[in-house]
Amino acid sequence: MAPGPMLDVHPPAGPPNGEPSTGQQKSQKAMTKAERRELQEKQRAAKAAKAAANGAPGKPSGKPKDQGAPQGGAAKPKPSRASDAQARPTLPAATRATEKAKAGQASMAVDTAAKGTQARGLLIFSHFGLPKPVSAAKGDIHPAIARLALQFSTFKITGANARCIATLTAFKTIIQDYVTPPNHTLSRHLMTYLSPQISHLVAARPMSVTMGNAIRQLKLDISGTDFDLPEQDAKDALCRKIDTYIRERIIIADQVIQETASNKIKDGDVILTYARSSVVEKVLLEAHASGRNFSVIVVDSRPMLEGKRLVAVLSEAGIQCTYLLLPALGAVMSEVSTVFVGAHSIHTNGAVYSRAGTALVAMMAKRHSVPVVVCCETYKFSESIQLDSFTKNELGQSLSAYSLLPSD
């Protein structure tokens, strides 16, 4: 584990990094699992005592490295420091994780009580893989893709629609720059040329359902390109197809959604929305523009705090907004008329896949008999089925990318 500054307060048992501690004769590798667990508990207890004496340490920085660094033996359960494990679930870890991840920093008392589960606390998200630093572009990665990958991995571009449009726009640039090598046809070779670009994007951040659907459509269009077309014509045709896809499946779809959804907003309504969905933003602006008198409650959550931008946009348009964080949701839900949320995708069983925290908002709304309206274009429909938020998800931005001071 990469030690943070607070690691100086080490228990007498020794640093939990695989080196034989002063009290042990054998290396940790040689110990049985039970003995290792005992050692862990001892170390944790000592640390807890030490830390309680020194005051609760803050969240360690450089967290992502902690998750991944092995303990000198791949099979060993990671001895977690008290603060580690406690901070782990509070990490802005999973962008779309279960609500357990949203617990605030637990007090020391809770921590000692939950000692047994702390090792699990670290392992619990291990199946999401380690957050990888964006590797240097290998092979022929087009600069547009390299730039896009960086923007994805640093969460500069977020949101299903935004990512899809950005990806397709980058692909248009690539297609225009592409030159068919001799003895190859565009319809066969272009796809093999695009594949490493796509992999680079996926390495930066797992592909969204929207990107997947759009790329599938693009592949279909490419393979259907007329063999006899001169190259520039074929490229122009593909770019036109991409433009049509964006226009029809996203822009115009959003307009249709705007019209139908804004009809569900009546005068005097209190609309609640979560985080920032591009579609919901459009719906609210449309309803306001058509003269309806309503107010909006924007519920937001760390670490992305996307709702702030939504409040700025809505207030500028003249809509009365209230802003609050997710834990305060219960206080306002009884005043809400309708909840509008966006979606990353909708599964075949009707389940909605969206920003982490949306499930909480929906459950709270149900409890108060408030209708929940999901605004989602059809190109976001996914053929998969997910039964929980846990098995297939992705980790969000690591804390190290943020300063620990409250800021925008």
Added chain:
Amino acid sequence: MFELVQALNDGAEELKRRSPNPISLNAGCELFIAFVTLFPHESDNFAELKKELEQQGRKYAAEAISFRDKIAELTLGFIKDDSVILTHSYSRVVLKALLHAHKTKRISVYVTESRPRGLGLKTYEALTAAGIPCTVVLDSAVAYVMDRVDFVLVGSEAVVESGGLINYVGSNQMAIVAKAANKPFYALAESYKFHRLFPLSQYDLPTHNPNILSLTTPIARSAGQDAASSDAAQEATATSQTSRGISSSVTERAMTQEQIAKNPGVDYTRPDLISLVFSDVGILTPEGVSQYLVGMFAG
């Protein structure tokens, strides 16, 4: 084609304006307009197409009359001998189903009075004329009678996209009580009543206006004025009661027209309270209704 649809839409609007309760009318109009646009036409010129559309329209109207018979036949399978059925207000399709069942089974029926229009009494008369034992129950006695009942059968103004039901006010109440008492709640609806509405709540219906359930600060009136208005109301009820053939020696108070106007005429029943929807396209679950609607209007 667009102008034709425009003309149809205008005509439908006019019809809706004239009717006091436009929901089922709405449903029928939208269905026909959708049919016109989605109808595969191989005709070469407009005159032929027009004739074809007219023919189809008339055929549909003629068929529609037979829908109630189909529904009555489907309902028969769910009625056992000595069934006690609860129904609400007056519905031609329910009436047809009950009369059809009476030919081969022994049934008895409770029907709600269904204020303010009192249409339940119309049902009462029709059923007793046919020889079916029938009793009118107060709207407020639905929960009281529910344990005696085997199942509930209601008609519909419209069946909406969520699978829910729009019917005379009191149906939602009946459905909730039936659910609490674990009795099946069946809705009978012809397929032209399937509507693309999706109400998010009771107040999201097109029939809802701000006057309904409005609360106004009353102006303090003198006692004399009060008595005069209530007397007038009593007289109104007395005359209407005698005209209905019900004698009542007890002076009953009744709502004024103004007060009645603040009340809804229809309400919305959620799909999870409905057991089955019987229609001419078959016996559907509420989820099946939305699937059918999507299939219909998606072409």
